[in-house]
Amino acid sequence: MKPAKRPTVHDIAAAAGVSRGTVSRVLNGGYVSAEARAAIETAMSDLGYVPNNAARALKMRRSQAVAFVALEPHSLFLDDPNIGAIMLGANAALSLADHQMVSLVVESARDTERVARYLSGGFVDGAIVVSARTKDPIIKVISDLSLPAAFVGHPPELDQHIPFVGIDNVGSARAITEHLRSTGRRRIGMIAAALDRDSGIDRLTGFRSALGDLFDEDLVADVPHYDYGSGVKGMRDLLEREPAIDGVFAASDAIAAGALEVLREAGRSVPGDVAVAGFDDSTWAVRTQPQLTTVHQPAKEIGSCAAQVVLRQLRGEPTDAGGQLLPTPLVLRDSA
């Protein structure tokens, strides 16, 4: 027993007493008489017709869909509060252009292969890739297919012709560190995270350049992730190495939140004894006590900007291969 075979253009044409071509025209625009149009439309709603996108995609070489590829989703979905906002921003922009966003999750090598097949299978016209490492095999697939794409937050060094969207991590880190200095702090430390990624390295670079001669390698705690637990660990480390520390730049808001907890336990007031600055302006920033001074990451804008980049390529307009950095205003709250 078949599951109620779906009607096709043929069925509609037969029911309305016209030919398939005419049905196609009322769907895609063209010259159709009013009566034919009416007959076809009633036939369509009677039979519950929906066009078969698979056939359309095959014929048109266009699926009206763009992939949102999330690599390393474990860390992303569970730790990074930005990924959701980026997705929402991308979805909104694609939606406006009548495109469907389909997000693909890559967890394992097995996934990589399957997603590669999916991307090359004609189901999507383009791709937005989040958090790729430079050597990720997905990059090669995309570049081999010359699939219109945009990378988020991470310039793909190898393939200069794939544009990316991100923020100026170096500049933002420098700016907020300078803010810490401007409040009179002298012994400023940093909890640096994810030094295996560009974002992590760049934030440390910015911190170092803002301090200049004041920079002291001993005041940098190196933690693996951007999460709360790493913040706890990093702050304990810093306090032990330099009890007189009076300023901390945390590489993320979650880290800053962990640092605040440690400082509270140690009896240091914030910002009285120690000024603390975060990064991201995520939901963490307003949940802590005191609320965090931090760097605003325009997550939604990043998403929508990446979508625009892909859409432009789809329209055949050339894009600035170099990529695009979005502004990251400082958000001054109570912690620094």
Place this chain on the structure above:
Amino acid sequence: MKPAKRPTVHDIAAAAGVSRGTVSRVLNGGYVSAEARAAIETAMSDLGYVPNNAARALKMRRSQAVAFVALEPHSLFLDDPNIGAIMLGANAALSLADHQMVSLVVESARDTERVARYLSGGFVDGAIVVSARTKDPIIKVISDLSLPAAFVGHPPELDQHIPFVGIDNVGSARAITEHLRSTGRRRIGMIAAALDRDSGIDRLTGFRSALGDLFDEDLVADVPHYDYGSGVKGMRDLLEREPAIDGVFAASDAIAAGALEVLREAGRSVPGDVAVAGFDDSTWAVRTQPQLTTVHQPAKEIGSCAAQVVLRQLRGEPTDAGGQLLPTPLVLRDSA
């Protein structure tokens, strides 16, 4: 200038000196001689051939893809820490069965229509739907298409034949409330959230039934969302209404975290003066001080279970239309 037209089976066949049928056979299994197979395989790698899924889906009426439909993603992605884990669980299960998960985000009415087109367009074989309201138009689309589907966390009342996967909110809430009673608490309140959803209502129902005669309507604070801010607001409310309160069941861990903050400001010790219990066993639960006693939501299992349900339907096996509730063990930590 075309973007380097992709090779098709025809091209491979021509390059290898065989017919399309033989190429198809090495792809899908069948009798092929060793030499033909070798010739075809070198031709494939030389030309960089990848099968066109759109054409395959058209012919086979199978796309090997399942949709993960996220409705109301604003609240979901930003507040609910479970959605990510559910996605990951579903993805893992689908991946094992060699299916692709594509997740679709529905934000607006415009999205609804587009996603409906997508679902009915033959790009997916089934759907997992998260957090649908009973009257959501997507439900109608799915049921009209008789698309194999599974609902997460919310039994769709109207269409009894669509199976769902969830947890026993009533029973879990009762169990954790009974735990609060067993520690000798007498004035137990609840911060109830999202009373416009089944999950919210059920948690309140379980709380009430566990208390029996002890239940006091005044000790229920009603807040809109499952988030931290709501917890702050709800706890302030409760403290004002009943200063002698000695136990609180929060409808989520985020709410419990907010409640802890208020209790700390009010100078109450936890669990000394007031016992606090949460719900979800999310990352919140171990970030708070003290760590939360809570109800474990098996988010990953929920995701993989929903995927299994869809896969079973795809294989033509009948499913228990009733749905499926997963166990939710109590996690005893320090807060109660």
Place this chain on the structure above:
DNA sequence: TACGGATGTGTGAACGTGCACACGTTAGGA
């Protein structure tokens, strides 16, 4: 020798679309 099965290969017909083209009709201007 002839036959049947196993193995290997090629051919044509779909799947459901959109588009180019051909065809008809009508109206208007030269």
Place this chain on the structure above:
DNA sequence: TCCTAACGTGTGCACGTTCACACATCCGTA
């Protein structure tokens, strides 16, 4: 009157694949 243009409609083909079928070859056995 004829040519052109705009409108309206039907038909064939292509998209890239899989599948059913036909055909060819080889081997073992009756």
